[in-house]
Each structure stands twice: as C-alpha cells, then as structure tokens.
Amino acid sequence: MDYILTSLGNALGMIVHLNREVLNAVGTSLYTSLTAIVLASVSGVPCGAAIGLLRFPGRRVVLTLLNTLLALPTVVVGLVLFGLFSRQGPLGTLGLLFTPWAMIVGQVVLSAPIVANYTVAAVAGADPRILPTAQTLGAGRLRGTWQLLLEVRFGVMAAIVAGFGRVIAEVGVAMMLGGNIRGYTRTMTTAIALETSKGEFAFGLALGIVLLSVALFVNLFLHLLQHR
Amino acid sequence: MEPLLNLNEITFRRGEFALAIDSLQLDSAHLYLLQGPNGAGKSTLLQLLALLLQPQRGTLRYSGRLVDGAADRQRLRRQITLVEQNPFLFDTSVYQNLAFGLRLRDVRGDLQRRRISQALQVVDLEGFEQRRAQELSGGETRRVALARALVLRPQLLLLDEPTAGLDRETLPIFERCLAALPGQGTTVVIAGHDADQPRRLAGTVLELDRGRLVRPSGGPHPLLKETV
Numbered sequence: 001m002d003y004i005l006t007s008l009g010n011a012l013g014m015i016v017h018l019n020r021e022v023l024n025a026v027g028t029s030l031y032t033s034l035t036a037i038v039l040a041s042v043s044g045v046p047c048g049a050a051i052g053l054l055r056f057p058g059r060r061v062v063l064t065l066l067n068t069l070l071a072l073p074t075v076v077v078g079l080v081l082f083g084l085f086s087r088q089g090p091l092g093t094l095g096l097l098f099t100p101w102a103m104i105v106g107q108v109v110l111s112a113p114i115v116a117n118y119t120v121a122a123v124a125g126a127d128p129r130i131l132p133t134a135q136t137l138g139a140g141r142l143r144g145t146w147q148l149l150l151e152v153r154f155g156v157m158a159a160i161v162a163g164f165g166r167v168i169a170e171v172g173v174a175m176m177l178g179g180n181i182r183g184y185t186r187t188m189t190t191a192i193a194l195e196t197s198k199g200e201f202a203f204g205l206a207l208g209i210v211l212l213s214v215a216l217f218v219n220l221f222l223h224l225l226q227h228r
Numbered sequence: 229m230e231p232l233l234n235l236n237e238i239t240f241r242r243g244e245f246a247l248a249i250d251s252l253q254l255d256s257a258h259l260y261l262l263q264g265p266n267g268a269g270k271s272t273l274l275q276l277l278a279l280l281l282q283p284q285r286g287t288l289r290y291s292g293r294l295v296d297g298a299a300d301r302q303r304l305r306r307q308i309t310l311v312e313q314n315p316f317l318f319d320t321s322v323y324q325n326l327a328f329g330l331r332l333r334d335v336r337g338d339l340q341r342r343r344i345s346q347a348l349q350v351v352d353l354e355g356f357e358q359r360r361a362q363e364l365s366g367g368e369t370r371r372v373a374l375a376r377a378l379v380l381r382p383q384l385l386l387l388d389e390p391t392a393g394l395d396r397e398t399l400p401i402f403e404r405c406l407a408a409l410p411g412q413g414t415t416v417v418i419a420g421h422d423a424d425q426p427r428r429l430a431g432t433v434l435e436l437d438r439g440r441l442v443r444p445s446g447g448p449h450p451l452l453k454e455t456v
Contacts, residue, residue: 129316132280136310137329137376140302147328151319 010202029187033168036107044112048119069113074172098179106173111163122155230292232256238286247439257410259431262419268436270419274386278310309382313389315373317361329380347379352401367398389420
C-alpha cells in the first residue's frame with residue numbers, strides 16, 4: 001500500500017511541477033487525438049447522416065459493416081497501416097511511418113466508424129417532421145439535413161465524444177505506427193505502457209491521472225452544453 | 229387571369245392508397261376549404277401542393293409554368309408554405325423559428341425583427357420572441373407555426389386541420405388571421421372536416437373522397453350558398 005501511496009504522491013508532484021516528459025506525452029496525445037477526431041467527425045457525421053436518411057440498395061450491408069468496424073482491434077488497424085506505410089509498402093514513399101500523422105491516420109480509421117454509427121442512430125431517432133418542416137420553410141435538402149443535425153446535436157456530440165474516447169485511450173495504433181519516440185510520437189498511453197514496464201510506476205500513474213482528467217473534462221463539457 | 233396552381237391528371241400512389249386528381253385549379257388571392265373524411269387524401273394532396281411529394285403521373289403548373297425538376301421545386305417552395313396539423317418547432321427560441329425561413333430569403337437585420345414582431349402580433353403572441361419553442365403549450369405551438377408561415381408572406385399557404393382541437397380562445401384568432409389573407413394576395417387552402425367552417429370562412433369548398441375530388445374547384449358549397 002505504501003508503494004502505491006508513495007507513487008501517487010510522486011505522480012501528483014510530477015503533474016504539479018509540470019514535468020517535461022509528462023507534458024510532452026500529454027501534448028502529443030491531445031494533438032494527435034484532437035486532429036484525428038476533427039477529421040473523423042468531418043467524414044463520419046455526413047456519412048452517418050446520409051446512411052441514416054437515405055434508403056438505397058445495400059444499406060443493410062453498409063450498416064452491418066459499420067457495426068463490425070466498431071469492434072476493430074487497434075493492433076489490426078496498426079498492422080494493416082504499418083504494411084501500407086512501411087518503406088516497402090504502397091504508401092512508403094510518403095514517409096509517414098513513425099510520425100504523428102501515421103498515428104492520426106490510424107486513429108481516424110478507428111474513430112470514424114464510431115462517429116458514423118452513433119450519428120446514424122441519432123438521425124434515425126430524430127423527429128420525422130424536421131426535414132419536411134425545414135423544406136416547407138424554403139430549405140433545400142442540404143440545409144434541411146443540417147437543420148436535422150442541429151436538432152439531434154446532443155446525439156452527434158455524444159458520437160464525437162465516444163470517438164474521442166476511443167482514440168485518446170488506445171495504445172495499439174500509437175505504438176505500431178508512432179513507434180513511441182520520446183518527445184515526438186510518445187503519447188500518454190504508450191508512455192504508461194513503456195514506463196510501467198521499466199518500473200517507473202509513478203510516471204505511469206501521473207499520466208493515468210491526466211488521462212482520466214481529460215476524459216472527465218470532455219464529459220463535463222458535454223454535460224454543460226446539454227444543460228445550456 | 230392566370231391561375232396560381234393548376235393540377236392536371238395527377239396520380240399519386242403510396243401502398244394501398246391512391247390519389248387521383250383529374251383537374252384542379254387554384255386562383256390567386258382566394259380561400260379554399262379542402263374537406264373530406266379521414267383517409268380521403270387531404271394531407272397527401274396538401275403535400276403534393278406544397279411540392280414535398282412528387283406525383284407518379286400528371287402535370288403541375290405554377291403561375292402557368294410547368295413545375296419540373298428538383299431545383300424548380302425547391303425554388304417554388306420559397307413561395308409555398310405548409311403548416312402541418314401537428315407542427316414541429318425547432319428546438320430553439322420562438323424568434324429563431326420565425327427567422328429560419330426569413331434567413332433563407334435573405335431577410336435580415338431590422339427588417340427581420342420587424343416582420344417577426346408583426347407576425348407574432350397577428351397570432352396574439354407578442355413578447356414571445358425569446359421563449360423556448362419546445363416549452364410552449366399545444367395552442368401556442370400552433371400559433372407560432374402559423375406565425376412562422378405568415379412571416380414568409382407566401383403566395384400559397386396550406387394548412388392541415390389548423391383548427392382541430394383548438395380551444396375557444398385560440399379558434400377565433402386563427403380564423404381571423406386566415407380570413408384576412410386572401411385580401412393580402414395570399415391563396416389559402418385549409419384542410420379539415422369541420423362542417424361549420426365554410427360558413428365561418430367564406431371560401432370555395434373542395435371535397436375529397438377516397439382520393440378523388442368529388443366537388444372540383446368553382447362550385448359553391450351548399451352551406452356557403454345558404455349563408456352568402
């Protein structure tokens with residue numbers, strides 16, 4: 001118990017004194033995860049809205065595929081993208097492997113299906129009168145769909161938060177595509193895994209506390225928005 | 229004078245139900261009462277007139293011009309507004325609900341505020357601008373929906389059972405507004421099955437039964453004849 005309490009004290013000390021290693025990992029995590037979730041939202045929300053609103057042949061297949069992608073293992077995404085981005089791979093010339101952008105691409109692949117899936121659910125549960133109401137007031141199909149998304153904004157926000165939760169907490173993609181390079185691609189999760197295995201429990205704990213705080217902050221933010 | 233809307237040999241089918249209108253002409257600045265039992269096709273006809281539904285067969289002319297193509301329908305929808313029996317108000321303030329269609333028509337600033345204030349006065353809801361639309365009572369919701377349509381000053385205003393279930397206080401406010409509209413150049417079509425309404429609102433009765441017009445436009449309703 002003493003070991004845990006001492007480590008916790010050291011961890012809090014690192015946070016309070018803004019330990020550089022901790023700050024670097026937090027910065028990299030936030031930069032890659034926020035960029036990834038913006039890109040995943042830009043692609044996932046319109047895709048989800050289209051799948052939720054349109055009736056087209058093969059829609060059920062698309063929905064099943066999207067549901068399957070929810071359970072995509074991060075190491076498998078890492079593995080496939082590693083093959084694509086490695087020097088001998090088809091995208092090797094881009095030189096993305098072991099850069100933050102490789103991690104961002106992997107995180108977009110992980111989170112876009114989550115954002116799209118939750119958006120489909122939000123749109124499917126929307127009041128069926130929204131679109132005709134917007135249209136009869138003069139809106140075109142696109143403006144009407146935008147209005148519908150505004151009406152189900154809490155569902156869409158939940159979709160984005162769920163996607164963000166997935167990417168900020170994942171290890172597989174960050175480890176395999178980022179390479180855990182100190183001060184460059186080392187994120188909170190990869191640093192926790194590495195430092196704990198090296199016996200630096202306090203360091204891992206400090207990052208764990210920050211990671212939980214980020215999750216708490218995001219949820220509080222969503223809660224505040226819902227009650228505005 | 230060119231009729232505002234002309235329907236010719238229109239057929240619309242949905243499941244077992246079929247609406248067939250051989251010929252229907254709506255004149256400018258005129259009030260029509262679309263009557264008929266439940267399931268006669270009144271709401272479907274209103275949605276066709278609002279250009280929200282597309283007939284499988286037949287032609288529709290607006291001010292003499294053939295309505296053709298999605299862009300044409302969207303352009304014309306700026307001159308037609310439908311108020312549903314159970315209207316949907318966007319989850320925002322009353323003001324923003326009324327401003328929605330005005331913004332799409334580029335009516336902004338002082339002119340927008342003035343027109344919204346006037347429309348709310350007409351339905352006896354002055355001072356309701358900042359109220360949350362989804363917290364209003366049923367009668368207030370309908371009045372806001374009517375104001376949201378009136379503020380756009382449409383050439384053709386379609387109302388689906390606007391007075392059904394209204395209390396004694398709200399009914400005269402509604403009917404006073406509607407009766408004044410033809411004098412301002414608006415063509416009004418009111419669907420309902422209130423047998424006394426033709427007596428209260430002088431207008432032409434169109435009677436639908438099982439998807440067919442049994443009393444085409446032009447013929448005075450017996451009730452109307454008695455009272456005029």
